[in-house]
Amino acid sequence: MQQPSPRAPPSHSAYGSTSTNGNSAAGPSNGAAAASTSRGREGSDEHKARPRVLFMGPRSGGKSSIRKVVFERMAPNDTLFIEKTAKSTADDINSFISIQMWDLPGGQLDPGAWNLAFEDMDAVIFVLDAQSTFNDMIRKLAVTMQKAFDANAGIQFEIFLHKIDGMSEDYRLDTLQNLRDRLTEELFDISPDLESSMNVFYHLTSVFDTSIYEALSKVIQKLIPEQAMLERLLDLLCQQCSMDKAFLFDTSSKIYIATDSSPLDNQTYVICSDYIDLIGDFALLYEPSPLGSPFHSRSPSTGSRSNTLAPMSRMDSSAVLPSSPTAPRRATSADAGRLAKGARMPSSKVKLSTGATIAQWGINNNLSLVALLRPHMMEQHAALIDYNVSTFREAVLAIFDLHLGQGEE
Amino acid sequence: MSSKSRKKVLLMGKSGSGKTSMRSIIFRNQLAADTRRLGATIDVESSQIKFLGGLRLDLWDCGGQDSFMDSHLTSQSSTIFRSVHSLIYIFDAESPDLTSSDTHYFLKCLGALRDQNPINSDTVVESAGGADPAEGEEAEGQGPTVFILLHKMDLVPEAQQSSKLAEFEADVTKRATESGWKGNLKFYGTSIWNETLYKAWSIVIAHLMPSLSSLRSHLSHFLELSSASEVVLFERTTFLVISSVTAPSEAEDAEDWDKRRFERISTMVKAFKLGCTRIRSPFSSLTLSSPNYTAVLDTLTPETYILVLARNTIQPAAIELNIRLARPHFGKLEAIGMSK
Numbered sequence A: 001m002q003q004p005s006p007r008a009p010p011s012h013s014a015y016g017s018t019s020t021n022g023n024s025a026a027g028p029s030n031g032a033a034a035a036s037t038s039r040g041r042e043g044s045d046e047h048k049a050r051p052r053v054l055f056m057g058p059r060s061g062g063k064s065s066i067r068k069v070v071f072e073r074m075a076p077n078d079t080l081f082i083e084k085t086a087k088s089t090a091d092d093i094n095s096f097i098s099i100q101m102w103d104l105p106g107g108q109l110d111p112g113a114w115n116l117a118f119e120d121m122d123a124v125i126f127v128l129d130a131q132s133t134f135n136d137m138i139r140k141l142a143v144t145m146q147k148a149f150d151a152n153a154g155i156q157f158e159i160f161l162h163k164i165d166g167m168s169e170d171y172r173l174d175t176l177q178n179l180r181d182r183l184t185e186e187l188f189d190i191s192p193d194l195e196s197s198m199n200v201f202y203h204l205t206s207v208f209d210t211s212i213y214e215a216l217s218k219v220i221q222k223l224i225p226e227q228a229m230l231e232r233l234l235d236l237l238c239q240q241c242s243m244d245k246a247f248l249f250d251t252s253s254k255i256y257i258a259t260d261s262s263p264l265d266n267q268t269y270v271i272c273s274d275y276i277d278l279i280g281d282f283a284l285l286y287e288p289s290p291l292g293s294p295f296h297s298r299s300p301s302t303g304s305r306s307n308t309l310a311p312m313s314r315m316d317s318s319a320v321l322p323s324s325p326t327a328p329r330r331a332t333s334a335d336a337g338r339l340a341k342g343a344r345m346p347s348s349k350v351k352l353s354t355g356a357t358i359a360q361w362g363i364n365n366n367l368s369l370v371a372l373l374r375p376h377m378m379e380q381h382a383a384l385i386d387y388n389v390s391t392f393r394e395a396v397l398a399i400f401d402l403h404l405g406q407g408e409e
Numbered sequence B: 001m002s003s004k005s006r007k008k009v010l011l012m013g014k015s016g017s018g019k020t021s022m023r024s025i026i027f028r029n030q031l032a033a034d035t036r037r038l039g040a041t042i043d044v045e046s047s048q049i050k051f052l053g054g055l056r057l058d059l060w061d062c063g064g065q066d067s068f069m070d071s072h073l074t075s076q077s078s079t080i081f082r083s084v085h086s087l088i089y090i091f092d093a094e095s096p097d098l099t100s101s102d103t104h105y106f107l108k109c110l111g112a113l114r115d116q117n118p119i120n121s122d123t124v125v126e127s128a129g130g131a132d133p134a135e136g137e138e139a140e141g142q143g144p145t146v147f148i149l150l151h152k153m154d155l156v157p158e159a160q161q162s163s164k165l166a167e168f169e170a171d172v173t174k175r176a177t178e179s180g181w182k183g184n185l186k187f188y189g190t191s192i193w194n195e196t197l198y199k200a201w202s203i204v205i206a207h208l209m210p211s212l213s214s215l216r217s218h219l220s221h222f223l224e225l226s227s228a229s230e231v232v233l234f235e236r237t238t239f240l241v242i243s244s245v246t247a248p249s250e251a252e253d254a255e256d257w258d259k260r261r262f263e264r265i266s267t268m269v270k271a272f273k274l275g276c277t278r279i280r281s282p283f284s285s286l287t288l289s290s291p292n293y294t295a296v297l298d299t300l301t302p303e304t305y306i307l308v309l310a311r312n313t314i315q316p317a318a319i320e321l322n323i324r325l326a327r328p329h330f331g332k333l334e335a336i337g338m339s340k
């Protein structure tokens, strides 16, 4: 078996500089970071990486439902009662990654009418109802895509073929293929090289299962310049701690902003996201005050950032180390200072009868690391794993230029 | 097997009110969404459920279509209503006939229950409220207990739920009394879509279980020994709450804890357990540290799980150890030990 070993924490400044100055960054993140600078974002300090996303599509396609289910934790069944969107609304996804999402009224395919411009957007999500006949929409969609592309050649097009619940697997794929062929044709008709130079991605989604979270995760990962570096850190962590899979979750939305590079199967994502739900809901039972809980952002309100300092102010010197007493003393005492700092972040684990463990660690108030560990690793190497995780935590916070327990304002 | 540990429970109510749905969610690990595919129950489906402490539940799910109801009440009457321990009667909160034909059938069932259990027709004395699953044991040996579930409450707008239940309770109680029923009736609002189902069934099960008070004192002792803030005991397969103890020292803080926390834990953990089973890695235990608390949920006896919640100055590993040490002791207790 592979022995995980502690590693030196990356120096704060080395990682911190990458996010402020993408061009000079060494390492695998170069591509992504450069993309962000090319959009001219690196100048503004606070919102340097604040991707903006536009939701568009025909009436009743499900745009508002997606927003509410994913970001406001509305029960999927309750989306039935959502009213038609009458005006454009911006959602500030004020969690770790701050994203601005614009929900346009249905049928509206010109953001200009709402004082929005494609130039300012990083991605456009077109939501199409798979259960309706969307054929006559496709031409309009192609025209809009051309407009957007002319205004902003770097823009990312994400087509959500939505409401696929209740459709058979074959039928889903047929419908998607049909949509793809038609749209490609239309774009080709407008201009032959338009289609080939655009970034178009397709997703099958539904608010009734995890597909919508997975699709949004993929969309958002492309917009986070730090993503490649996070992936590398996760790869390293997986290797050191014998993890089969590790996700960095935005805790309140269950979107994962990064995962290690090993192949992802849907079941693993489902169980990990169910687990995030379980512990988030559980914590609320005994910590009713939103101040104490890192999961308070689950409640249907977005303006929660002001609370993020609260857990820090509750620190007391008697806080315990997260490592179990059966773990080797050496590792814990050697680095007590650092670990104690991490000890205030919540953590949890669920043991499975196969011996494997799903474990979760709070990274800050908005981010959680969730990992699937190989059988018995957690019992045998608890201290080392905790050590590596706290190093990982520091590296992540350094990447985003944040400090433990602080908001990013 | 003594007749005392064998208890007959009737599940009645009109067709489509949700009897089979409840039974399959609580006892057969079905998902709420999958109950949409259930067909109507023909005649009676009876199932035997082995519960902890040697308790054997004879659950009779009685088909609710009018023709079946009529035969339950006439030709089958003695088979069905004789030596019943509890009747669980389910009303569909959205039924248009709630106060007419639905109640009408219910009153007939009460009549049959009384006729078939004549010796026990005196009042079943029970304190109202029923928030504590440990109560109700004194009803042992007395007449059948009647639980009334106003079900599918999810379809009633939230603001109207409690007034609807209160009105319904007053109306049915009045008519039952007028019809000559002297026993107590216990009312709960339930839905398969939230924790209310677990709340009601935890109370039903606690009512069926002998010697819960002795179990409770053992739990109190464990709570003290491990300096915990709260301990909760769950039945393994149904994940219903069997008993719980909160430390007196936490009385003040406990005011802020979620009042529905036990049934919510049942619901949440059971759903997660099903997810684990689906990926062929059954759930074993959960350990959690939050800013103020440490919680461990682990197997206590082969038929129970225990949740131990403590202030986070206590190490999770210490709780895990305490649970391990307590296992042999709890395994020997008659109340929750293995049924022979």
Ligand SMILES: Nc1nc2c(ncn2[C@@H]2O[C@H](COP(=O)(O)OP(=O)(O)OP(=O)(O)O)[C@@H](O)[C@H]2O)c(=O)[nH]1
Residues within 6 Å of the ligand: A057, A058, A059, A060, A061, A062, A063, A064, A065, A066, A078, A079, A080, A081, A082, A083, A084, A085, A086, A104, A105, A106, A107, A127, A162, A163, A164, A165, A205, A206, A207, A208
């Ligand atoms: N079956 C199914 N229905 C969905 C799904 N997502 C949304 N819906 C339903 O689609 C309907 C319309 O949803 P909205 O979110 O209001 O659609 P919209 O795109 O915001 O509509 P406008 O604001 O009018 O443009 C609602 O009745 C939702 O319940 C899904 O994934 N599956």
Ligand SMILES: Nc1nc2c(ncn2[C@@H]2O[C@H](COP(=O)(O)OP(=O)(O)OP(=O)(O)O)[C@@H](O)[C@H]2O)c(=O)[nH]1
Residues within 6 Å of the ligand: B013, B014, B015, B016, B017, B018, B019, B020, B021, B022, B035, B036, B037, B038, B039, B040, B041, B042, B062, B063, B064, B065, B151, B152, B153, B154, B155, B190, B191, B192, B193
């Ligand atoms: N909305 C809602 N639907 C429910 C609830 N409980 C059950 N149902 C639905 O009600 C329908 C009928 O449920 P059953 O359990 O088959 O009804 P039953 O009482 O066994 O009916 P019979 O066997 O004919 O007597 C199913 O489609 C369930 O999904 C609930 O709490 N809320």
Ligand SMILES: [Mg+2]
Residues within 6 Å of the ligand: A063, A064, A065, A083, A084, A085, A103, A104, A105, A106
């Ligand atoms: Mg809308």
Ligand SMILES: [Mg+2]
Residues within 6 Å of the ligand: B019, B020, B021, B039, B040, B041, B061, B063
């Ligand atoms: Mg039935």
